[in-house]
Amino acid sequence: MSDTTSNTESSDRPSSQLNFGAFKVHVLAHKIDVTLWVIRILTIFFTIGYFIPVYWSSYNAYYKALLANAATSALRLHQRLGTVQFNAQFLAKVLLEDSCHYLFYSLIFLYVPPVTLVLLPILLFAILHASSYALTLLDTLGHNAWWGARLLISVVEFQSRNILRLISFTEIFLMPLTVFLVLMGKGGLLTPFIYYHFLVQRYSSRRNPYTRNMFHELRVVFESFAAKPNMPGFIRSFILFVINLTCKLAPPQVTAQPHTQ
Structure with missing residues (x-):
């Protein structure tokens, strides 16, 4: 009787324990992916540190978050493209990658005084x-490991589409904000022009159509707003002017592929 009970307990024990052996094997086999995960956690940590400064100043936390995002983007870019080649074809491939876009994004705002909204896309x-x-990682530890964390992850995955739409809206809204920063003396004269090229890259992204779709949604909203009968003529004309200017500045349409970064 005691042997049967002992065997039953020993057979049930593995299902309730964390499989650290499998976790270690996975980490050793996927060093770059795990490193990317750690840096992304640091990005979140630094961004929280910007809003709630405890261990360092908000100023330092802001630029640490940007640098962490730059490191993530550079490592992801290396992971996707491999060995660097010094030719035009390789450069063209680099510029098409979403990781290159956000490496570029971090570099733009490293030389601008802290702007809270800048951290939102990289945080999300x-x-x-x-x-x-x-x-x-939780699956390697066991399918029943840390159900609370799994619940939070499921919430993030359920809201992923809305999160990506918010990121794309922020990317667009930052364009006029960079112009405002120049007028306020808080940004360099080239910042809006450099950021415009970043926005063009996001619009032309092969894997992430959300920025392109958000431009279309905003156009529909503003055209409907301008078409209201009680809309003053000068406001209607200004809105239509901005819409036409934006359409002229937009790059040619491209065929989107499934999103990865």
């Missing part, structure tokens, strides 16, 4: 991708 991307890979 860090949450999305860190949550996704955290689920993979």
Whole structure:
């Protein structure tokens, strides 16, 4: 009787314990993916540190978050493209990558005084991708490991579309904000022009159509707003002028592919 009970307990024990052996094997086999996950967690940590400064100043936390995002983007870019080649074809491939876009994004705002909204896209991307890979790590520990964390991850995954739409809206809204920063003396004269090229890259992204779709949604909203019968003529004309100017500045349409970063 006691032997049967002992055997039953020993057979039930593995299902309730964390499989650290499998976790270690996974980490050693996927060093770059795990490193990316750690840096994304640091990005989230630094961004929180910007809003709630405890261990360092908000100023330092802001630029640490940007640098962490730059490191993530550079490592992801290396992971996707491999060895660097010094030719035009390789450069063209680099410019098409979403990781290159956000490496460029970090470099733009490293030389501008802290702007809270700048951290929003990199924070949301860090949450999305860190949550996704955290689920993979939890699966290596055991399917019943840390159900609370799994619940939070499921919430993030359920809201992923809305998160990506918010990121794309922020990317667009930052364009006029960079112009405002120049007028306020808080940004360099080239900042809006450099950021415009970043926005063109996001609009032309092969894997992430959300920025392109958000431009279309905003156009529909503003055209409907301008078409209201009680809309003053000068406001209607200004809105239509901005819409036409934006359409002229937009790059040619491209065929989108499934999103990855």
